[in-house]
Amino acid sequence: MxxxxxxxxxxxxxxxxxxxxxxxxxxxxxxxxxxxxxxxxxxxxxxxxxxxxxxxxxxxxxxxxxxxxxxxxxxxxxxxxxxxxxxxxxxxxxxxxxxxxxxxxxxxxxxxxxxxxxxxPMAAVTPNDPDYASQWHLQDPTQGNPGAANLPLAWGEMQNANSITVAVVDTGILNHSDLNDNLVSGNATGSGYDFISSSTTYSNDGDVRDSNPSDPGDWNTDNNLCSITNSSWHGTHVAGTIAAEGNNSQGVAGINWTAKVLNARALGRCGGYISDVTDAIAWSSGEAIQGVPTNTNPAKVINLSLGSTGACSPSQQTAINTAIARGAVVVVAAGNEARNISNSSPANCNNVIAVTALLASGDLVNGSNYGTLADIAAPGVNILSTRDTGTQAPANSNTYSTESGTSMAAAHVSGVVSLMFAVQPSLSNGAVPAGNVASTIEGLLKTAARSFPVTSNCSGTTLCGAGMLDAYQAVIAARNFTVSNTNTGNTxxxxxxxxxxxxxxxxxxxxxxxxxxxxxxxxxxxxxx
Structure with missing residues (x-):
């Protein structure tokens, strides 16, 4: 009683x-x-x-x-x-x-x-994916690869974590047996939008903007447009790095096994228009775009593994500011031209996290852009992820391959940022004002970064970023974050x-x-x- x-x-x-x-x-x-x-x-x-x-x-x-x-x-x-x-x-x-x-x-x-x-102490988690042993970039950096991102301990912190939507603004994504369950609608064709507005120059799918953002291939046979090349399946590789299914006894592990990927196709044959990319950025964050269906899965993280030469354009900055105001974080590849980021857009835009690429040794990858605008460095060479074997149209082969570059480095940071959101609800539930979320995440991410090895060509400089990406320390920093100490002026x-x-x-x-x-x-x- x-x-x-x-x-x-x-x-x-x-x-x-x-x-x-x-x-x-x-x-x-x-x-x-x-x-x-x-x-x-x-x-x-x-x-x-x-x-x-x-x-x-x-x-x-x-x-x-x-x-x-x-x-x-x-x-x-x-x-x-x-x-x-x-x-x-x-x-x-x-x-x-x-x-x-x-x-x-x-x-x-x-x-x-x-x-x-x-x-x-949380035990490190080693996924049972058979190809995980070949994913040096996700592993414990104390085990021989100082540039690795330290995911096993981070995964040990992810019990009952929230599912976070990550937008991949790229070439589109293919159906893949090791990725589909982590697309927002469970398949590539229904998990986003195709923003390519030119059916003749870039699309390769014979139409303009529509609700099918799957990747038809970005091959090119006309050297008057750009270099002749086979299809890259770039967006599928980036998406797999972020969110391939983990611990499922198949293929590779992604960084965030519970993330949901929003597929925003804006690049095709020979690239794409800035106008299409900016619309994709804004829409991914939840902004209404004329003539485009409402995005019912606004992303908290927007990955831009893309770029061009020149200053940040006003339209790009406007789209990024729109996403930031909605509480999203925009992660951008620094570029692969071995030049200063100040001449690489959108990595040189304000309010983004610009990511340089590391070797396993912790050295900057030869060819990675660099400079004082760099925010953080992440693994960017021999990155194993989801792919296809088709040279033009997709073969639907559900295969894997390695790629290198700052595109892959940015994907690592996007995945880790999504883990940070997942363990700290105050970053997405309104407790932190939406416009302050990106700067808060960036500050935590940089504070958590590991120092470069003393032998690294990044050691003692500010040209590679604040340090090397450390997923575990970033997750702990996010989990320990308290709103009152940052957003109210009250300690x-x-x-x-x-x-x-x-x-x-x-x-x-x-x-x-x-x-x-x-x-x-x-x-x-x-x-x-």
Whole structure:
């Protein structure tokens, strides 16, 4: 039977009502050894609580309160953010401690209460994909390849993470058995939009803009247009690097196994128009484009493994600013011309994350663009991902191959940024203002980057970016991010954690709730004496 306590305790100006505690059960379940793991609570009182009349918490008063509760209760210490650590009278199950914390949190004079659960090192995850052993770029950088992105530990942090949409603005994507389940609609033809507006120059599919963004191939046999070349299947390779299915006993692993890829085709034979690319960027973020169906899967990350010579054009900057204002992050390849990024667009646009390419050694890839506009460096040589064997039209071969360049490096960063979104809901639920999300992510990503090896041609310079991409440290930085410290101008109190009158108020509140657990405590003592 559940009982309600109808009582009120007033200490100075602190009033505590316990009428809300009726949901707490009197049924005691003897904890198993694995479940007996909560011995402390973290509690923060509301502002100004506990300071009325300057009440001083003497040792005698504290002893009196503890005796009144009939159970040992120990104040451990103040902590950062103005909270307090309290030792519970007996080891509680996670469920019991959470029930107690929930009851405390329901009080109007408590900002929050939570179980002080134990935290354990996360085990690295090694996927069972048979070709993972050949994906040096995803592996632990301490195992011989300093330039690797450190995904195994990051994957260990991804339990129950959210699914994040990543737009790939590229040549389109093919159906592939190791990728389809991670496309927004489960197949290449229905997972985005084809923005190519020229049916004669670029499209290779015989039509203009339509709702089928799959890649027909970007081969070219007319050297009056550009170099004669076979189809690249570039977009499929980039998409697989970001989000190929992982741990599915097939092929390769992508960086984010739960991401959903939005296919925005804007490049075809010999490239594409800036106007098509800018529309694809804006649409991918959720912006309405005249004549184009509404995007029902707005992306939080937009990958641009593309570029051209020259300054950032006004239309490109406008599209990027639109995406940023909607809370998206735009990741751009630095370019492969061995020149300064300042002459490579859109990597030289404002508000993007410009990515240079690394060798396994941590050196800059010969041919990667560089410069002070570089934000971060990521693996960019011999990157194994999803592909097709067709030289012109797709062969639908569900195969894999390696590619090199800053396109692949950018895909690594996009994948890791999507992991950061996945572990930190405040970056996508409005807690962080949309226009601040990209700069917040960029700051966390750079802070988490590893230093270049001292032997690297990037060491001691700012020309390759802030450091080498580290997926694990980036995920941890995102998970530990707190909104109040960045977006409100309020540091959350910091420092000492309150005075003696806070302690008096806190103990009075705790002791009013503890009688609900008196039976639990009695049974605990009976079974442990």
């Amino acid at each position: 559940t009982h309600y306590i109808a009582s009120t305790l007033t200490i100075g100006l602190l009033t505590i009502s316990t009428n809300t505690l009726g949901f707490m059960s009197n049924n005691y379940v003897l904890p198993t050894p694995d479940d007996t793991n909560v011995t402390q609570l973290i509690v923060k009182l509301a502002p100004n609580e506990g300071t009325a009349n300057g009440r001083v918490m003497t040792q005698g008063a504290l002893s009196h309160l503890i005796a009144a509760g009939g159970m040992p209760l120990e104040y451990k210490r103040p902590m950062s953010g103005g909270a307090h650590v309290i030792k519970l009278p007996f080891p509680m199950t996670s469920w019991q401690a959470q029930e107690f914390a929930t009851a405390l949190s329901a009080q109007g004079n408590v900002t929050f209460a939570e179980a002080d659960r134990r935290v354990y 959350g109190g910091g420092g000492g954690g309150g005075g003696s009158s806070d302690v008096f108020s806190l103990f009075s509140l705790l002791l009013l709730l503890l009688p609900r657990f008196k039976r639990h405590y009695t049974n605990y003592r009976r079974n442990n004496t």
